[in-house]
Amino acid sequence: MAASMAGHVLRQLGASSLLGRNKGAQVTTRRWLNLQEYQSKKLMADNGVTVQRFFVADSAGEALEAAKRLKAREIVLKAQILAGGRGKGVFDSGLKGGVHLTKDPNKVEVLTKQMIGYHLSTKQTPQGGVKVNKVMVAEALDISRETYLAILMDRACNGPVLVGSPQGGVDIEEVAEKTPELIFKEEIDIFDGIQDNQTLRMADNLGFKGPLRQQAADQIKRLYQLFLKVDATQVEVNPFGETPEGQVVCFDAKINFDDNAQFRQKEIFAMDDTSETDPIESEAAKYDLKYIGMDGNIACFVNGAGLAMATCDIIDLHGGKPANFLDLGGGVQESQVYQAFKLLTADPKVEAILINIFGGIVNCAIIANGITKACRELELKVPLVVRLEGTNVNEAKRILKESGLPITSANDLDDAARKAVASIRKK
Numbered sequence: 001m002a003a004s005m006a007g008h009v010l011r012q013l014g015a016s017s018l019l020g021r022n023k024g025a026q027v028t029t030r031r032w033l034n035l036q037e038y039q040s041k042k043l044m045a046d047n048g049v050t051v052q053r054f055f056v057a058d059s060a061g062e063a064l065e066a067a068k069r070l071k072a073r074e075i076v077l078k079a080q081i082l083a084g085g086r087g088k089g090v091f092d093s094g095l096k097g098g099v100h101l102t103k104d105p106n107k108v109e110v111l112t113k114q115m116i117g118y119h120l121s122t123k124q125t126p127q128g129g130v131k132v133n134k135v136m137v138a139e140a141l142d143i144s145r146e147t148y149l150a151i152l153m154d155r156a157c158n159g160p161v162l163v164g165s166p167q168g169g170v171d172i173e174e175v176a177e178k179t180p181e182l183i184f185k186e187e188i189d190i191f192d193g194i195q196d197n198q199t200l201r202m203a204d205n206l207g208f209k210g211p212l213r214q215q216a217a218d219q220i221k222r223l224y225q226l227f228l229k230v231d232a233t234q235v236e237v238n239p240f241g242e243t244p245e246g247q248v249v250c251f252d253a254k255i256n257f258d259d260n261a262q263f264r265q266k267e268i269f270a271m272d273d274t275s276e277t278d279p280i281e282s283e284a285a286k287y288d289l290k291y292i293g294m295d296g297n298i299a300c301f302v303n304g305a306g307l308a309m310a311t312c313d314i315i316d317l318h319g320g321k322p323a324n325f326l327d328l329g330g331g332v333q334e335s336q337v338y339q340a341f342k343l344l345t346a347d348p349k350v351e352a353i354l355i356n357i358f359g360g361i362v363n364c365a366i367i368a369n370g371i372t373k374a375c376r377e378l379e380l381k382v383p384l385v386v387r388l389e390g391t392n393v394n395e396a397k398r399i400l401k402e403s404g405l406p407i408t409s410a411n412d413l414d415d416a417a418r419k420a421v422a423s424i425r426k427k
């Protein structure tokens with residue numbers, strides 16, 4: 001899924017790394033809630049942040065109705081997907097662009113028909129794009145200038161940081177790469193809060209002049225207050241723009257939320273739309289398992305993100321490719337092992353399974369019992385290679401051996417990866 005652009009920009013600038021949701025490139029054990037633009041904008045509007053008037057529609061008829069109700073001089077139609085870069089995206093209906101401007105409400109209907117139900121591919125979507133279920137129908141405003149603004153938690157400064165650039169619009173990564181001097185940062189002291197001189201300095205750096213300067217500073221302050229209120233890890237507004245009429249407006253919105261705050265942000269987390277999440281990932285989360293899908297054919301069943309990465313690397317080293325990994329975590333139950341197997345084998349790409357568990361807190365015998373039970377009940381059809389080490393490992397090995405199941409055991413990680421890769425080649 002889309003990685004955080006603001007985090008990416010900070011990384012490019014050599015600041016700390018923030019965990020994004022970038023599959024493959026990074027291994028993350030935490031998933032940050034991401035909302036659709038219209039949901040984020042509703043939160044913004046409710047908290048005094050300026051956004052344009054809008055409705056959400058899930059059919060062409062509804063979009064037409066919305067366009068008429070807005071009574072706007074011009075309408076902007078925006079496909080709602082979690083990934084960015086929609087402006088430059090392409091639909092599999094042939095329509096170019098996930099963001100369209102039109103003055104004719106009937107055109108809204110025609111355009112929506114080519115958006116809803118089709119997949120939109122952008123620089124940030126997985127291959128094949130993401131299916132569009134909703135469009136945002138908003139009042140278009142002329143934009144005389146597009147700037148970039150984000151607030152995010154940054155490890156390097158142990159707290160929130162304000163990031164902005166007068167060069168906003170579509171490609172902030174490019175700005176960070178080619179003209180890093182055009183990216184400005186303000187570190188915020190979480191205890192003292194955002195200071196007026198900081199918001200004004202940012203407004204200046206973004207190039208807001210005259211009465212727009214105070215307006216921009218005011219919007220930045222409200223965005224910061226919202227950031228804290230909703231336990232966001234990131235608020236990104238690109239473009240943070242100005243209109244010829246002299247208004248500072250947040251034209252786009254991307255908010256990520258800290259999953260650790262779910263207990264006190266129930267209303268926000270209830271808006272979670274999992275239709276864009278890998279269904280196996282959502283299913284895994286139900287059992288407190290972390291699943292990450294990749295494109296190879298060897299399923300990896302591990303405990304701990306570090307071991308997951310090492311396992312993937314060693315498979316790669318031996319000429320294989322991981323299909324996924326499932327992280328069991330610490331206090332494992334036998335039933336979780338069963339669920340884990342069910343999830344791993346549900347993926348049709350999987351041609352072999354490699355179990356690599358290091359029993360520190362985990363008792364290997366529990367894992368072994370879980371494995372034998374799952375193998376019998378699920379009638380496993382692919383080769384299974386198991387490497388267990390640590391607490392109660394001898395008992396675990398005995399359980400596996402006496403089970404009579406066709407399980408290949410391995411002595412160490414290297415041996416396990418070699419055997420898993422070989423088990424596929426044999427076929």
Ligand code: ADP
Binds near residue numbers: 140252
């Ligand atoms: P994305 O970042 O996914 O490409 P945006 O919402 O930033 O999507 O839209 C892309 C571009 O479309 C913006 O940079 C802006 O130029 C234009 N745009 C977006 N919203 C409006 C609006 N309300 N009125 C006029 N133009 C808009």
Ligand code: MG
Binds near residue numbers: 084085170238239252
């Ligand atoms: Mg944008």
